[in-house]
Amino acid sequence: MKKLLVLTIFALLFTSAEVFSQSRHYNSMSLGMGGGGTAIVDGYHANFINPANLMINPTRKRPKRNVGILGGIGLRAGGTLINIDVYNEYLTKGLTIEGQVAEDMLTDWFGADVENTRDFSTTANIIPFGFSNRGKKSAISVATRVRVTEKMTVNRGLAELGVYGIDPDKFGSRTPVNFDLGTIAFTEVSVGYARQILSLPNLLFAKNVKLYAGIAPKYLIGVQYMNLDFNSDLLMEQSTVNGEQVTTRILQNFNYRLDAVGALAQDLRAFERANEQDEDAKLDDYLVSESEYADVNATGWGFDMGATLEMDISGVPIIDSFFGKKKTLRVSMSLTDLGSMTFDKTPVSIFADGQFDYSGAGNDDEPGDYFEELADSLMNDVYGDFDSEETTGYEYELPAMYNFGASLVMGKLTTTLDYGVGFNEKGNNSKRSSMNLGVEYRLLGFIPIRGGTRVGGYSSQAYSAGIGIDLNFLEFSVAGSFVGNNTENGGSVAAAWSGLVLRF
Numbered sequence: 300m301k302k303l304l305v306l307t308i309f310a311l312l313f314t315s316a317e318v319f320s321q322s323r324h325y326n327s328m329s330l331g332m333g334g335g336g337t338a339i340v341d342g343y344h345a346n347f348i349n350p351a352n353l354m355i356n357p358t359r360k361r362p363k364r365n366v367g368i369l370g371g372i373g374l375r376a377g378g379t380l381i382n383i384d385v386y387n388e389y390l391t392k393g394l395t396i397e398g399q400v401a402e403d404m405l406t407d408w409f410g411a412d413v414e415n416t417r418d419f420s421t422t423a424n425i426i427p428f429g430f431s432n433r434g435k436k437s438a439i440s441v442a443t444r445v446r447v448t449e450k451m452t453v454n455r456g457l458a459e460l461g462v463y464g465i466d467p468d469k470f471g472s473r474t475p476v477n478f479d480l481g482t483i484a485f486t487e488v489s490v491g492y493a494r495q496i497l498s499l500p501n502l503l504f505a506k507n508v509k510l511y512a513g514i515a516p517k518y519l520i521g522v523q524y525m526n527l528d529f530n531s532d533l534l535m536e537q538s539t540v541n542g543e544q545v546t547t548r549i550l551q552n553f554n555y556r557l558d559a560v561g562a563l564a565q566d567l568r569a570f571e572r573a574n575e576q577d578e579d580a581k582l583d584d585y586l587v588s589e590s591e592y593a594d595v596n597a598t599g600w601g602f603d604m605g606a607t608l609e610m611d612i613s614g615v616p617i618i619d620s621f622f623g624k625k626k627t628l629r630v631s632m633s634l635t636d637l638g639s640m641t642f643d644k645t646p647v648s649i650f651a652d653g654q655f656d657y658s659g660a661g662n663d664d665e666p667g668d669y670f671e672e673l674a675d676s677l678m679n680d681v682y683g684d685f686d687s688e689e690t691t692g693y694e695y696e697l698p699a700m701y702n703f704g705a706s707l708v709m710g711k712l713t714t715t716l717d718y719g720v721g722f723n724e725k726g727n728n729s730k731r732s733s734m735n736l737g738v739e740y741r742l743l744g745f746i747p748i749r750g751g752t753r754v755g756g757y758s759s760q761a762y763s764a765g766i767g768i769d770l771n772f773l774e775f776s777v778a779g780s781f782v783g784n785n786t787e788n789g790g791s792v793a794a795a796w797s798g799l800v801l802r803f
Contacts (some may be wrong), residue, residue, distance in 0.1 A: 323700055323719055324348045324424065324635065326371050326443075331765020331778030332737025333751025334793070335717025337704025338607060338631035342800075343367060343429030343442040346491040348511030348702065349605035349633035353431055353438035355491035357708065358741075359625070360771055360801040367429035370442075370798040371412040373422075377782075377791025380419035381451065382408055401462050409455035414475055417789070420450040426798070432489070440491040440515070447523075452479040455456040455616075460533065467537035467547055476533045483695060484523040485597070485640065491515035505610035505628070514604040517638070521597025524642040524693055525563065529555040538658070548658040549673070553681060557649040558693055561783075564647035568687050571649075594644070601638020601697050607631040609668060627708040636697035643692030651685040696723055709742040715751075731755055737763075745770050749778065761791055774800040 304363040324347035330338025337349050342365035345352035389396065391402040396404060409415045410752045425445055431440035458475040463469045493513030531553035538546050561566060563586075570585040613626045658677050699722035706715045720732040737751030751767040760782065767776020 302350055323702060325795060326374055326749070327765055327767065327776040327778045327795040328749065329796040330373065330780055330793060331749030331763055332715055332739055333735035333763055334586055334753045334780060335715050335735030335737055336704040337633055337717050338629040338700040339713065339715050344371060345430040345442045346442045346489040346515040347439055347603055348635060349446060349607065349631050350491045350515040350603055351493050351511040351605045351607040351631065351648065353440055353491055353513055354495060354511040355434060355607060355629065356433070362771060363433045364803050365429070365431045366801045367426060368799045369427060370429040370460070371426040371797040372792065373424040375791065375793040376421040378417070378419040378790060379789035380417040381790035383790050396462060402650070405455060405458055409458060413455045416452050416454045418450065418452040420448065422446065422448045437492070437494040438504040442489050444487045444489065447484040450481045456533070465535060467535040467546055468532055470535040473532040473534045475631060476546060477530045482523060482525045482529040484794060486522065487517045488522040489515045489517035502610070504615050505612050506614065508610045511607045513607065514602060516600065516602040518637065519599040519601055519640040520595055521599070521640050521642050521695070522594065524560050524695065526558045526595060527555065546659050549655065551655040552678045553655060555650065559649065560642045560646045560693065561594050561644050564645050567649055568647060570687060571687050574683060596644040597640045597642040599638060599640025601636060603633065603635045603637070605633030625710060629706045631704045633702045634699070635702060636699045639694055639696045641692045641694045646690045647687050648690050649685050649687050651681070655681050698723060711744065713739040737745065747776060767797065772802050
């Protein structure tokens with residue numbers, strides 16, 4: 300009765316879990332197979348996608364222990380701002396980007412509304428060290444992961460300024476020119492534990508049914524946090540003398556807020572004090588090298604958790620035995636990146652609200668003088684003239700995600716299916732659900748050839764592939780992913796390298 304109750308609860312988790320919705324961890328194997336991996340990623344990587352998989356042995360021949368030295372590097376970029384189709388249509392055919400051509404390009408890129416926005420984000424994942432040990436009934440692991448995410452959002456008005464430049468005909472009425480920028484960098488120290496909680500010799504068509512559950516709490520160390528929200532409207536007026544243009548007046552109502560912490564916040568406040576005493580103070584003189592900003596500015600806690608149901612279905616007659624007699628089915632569910640941290644080391648909010656009015660310095664003999672004075676005025680009157688206030692800190696929620704996956708291993712052939720949806724839209728995370736399909740064939744038993752696709756999520760449909768050498772004691776593999784047609788939901792690219800993985 301107890302075993303039946305456990306199976307019932309497990310089934311309910313799969314069929315009735317509230318779908319919130321994506322920033323799934325991936326390694327070179329899972330990325331090459333479409334970016335899923337909820338039911339196939341093992342070893343210390345399982346800490347970040349499904350800790351229950353610390354108990355699985357995907358090839359049935361892998362040793363119990365895994366050690367990764369620089370044990371995984373992944374890079375991903377994507378968003379609606381990436382539109383290679385528009386780029387190819389307008390920027391590779393020798394067209395002059397002006398007039399109707401420029402208008403058509405911006406409409407294809409952003410839509411007709413000048414307030415429409417497009418976004419772009421990048422995420423880098425590095426695992427400096429990982430270790431896992433799989434026992435008969437339980438498994439443990441420890442892994443560190445460094446994540447750096449940058450995100451940018453721009454509206455069509457800003458794109459128009461980039462395309463048309465200072466053009467009073469285009470900006471003869473007030474046009475919104477807005478953008479957001481954000482950067483987050485932090486390190487995780489994750490400790491995973493998994494255990495077999497159920498074993499059945501037979502269940503309907505399956506044999507040797509096992510249920511694993513795992514959890515991986517992690518300590519979060521925030522290194523860098525910055526968020527800029529810039530809003531403005533732009534108006535250009537043309538002045539003429541005797542029918543000839545002599546200058547262009549630029550009027551811009553603006554307000555912005557920059558949230559920062561640590562050394563960066565202190566440097567900005569130092570410049571603010573200096574600027575109050577000397578208008579010729581230069582911001583660059585008060586900003587130290589970026590390496591000085593790599594300090595502990597936040598701490599917090601998070602965790603990943605999951606469950607995997609594993610069974611032998613070799614006796615099912617409808618499944619072809621061409622690839623091998625042994626067939627293993629796994630069905631998994633996980634919740635990842637639950638938690639948050641607060642950046643509270645000297646948190647400061649930089650802000651400004653005003654109007655920029657520029658018609659040249661009055662002695663602009665050459666066009667270059669006008670633009671040089673314009674740059675100086677923007678720096679002094681808009682970007683450099685700000686106020687600041689201390690705050691209580693900035694909370695950052697991890698890009699939490701719900702993951703569901705299944706894998707079928709038939710000898711040298713493995714197929715996977717994953718579904719995921721994110722709780723928020725941090726970094727590459729998306730509330731738009733995604734589905735991943737993947738396949739791996741192990742040529743000669745140790746050369747994995749992988750392929751897959753992802754539909755949905757933070758970009759248009761993506762395709763991926765990977766290859767490498769995967770021996771019982773050593774792994775060295777790579778993978779890449781790209782979007783084929785990115786007109787509707789934007790493009791994405793991703794790459795992953797296994798690092799040096801040793802098994803014993």
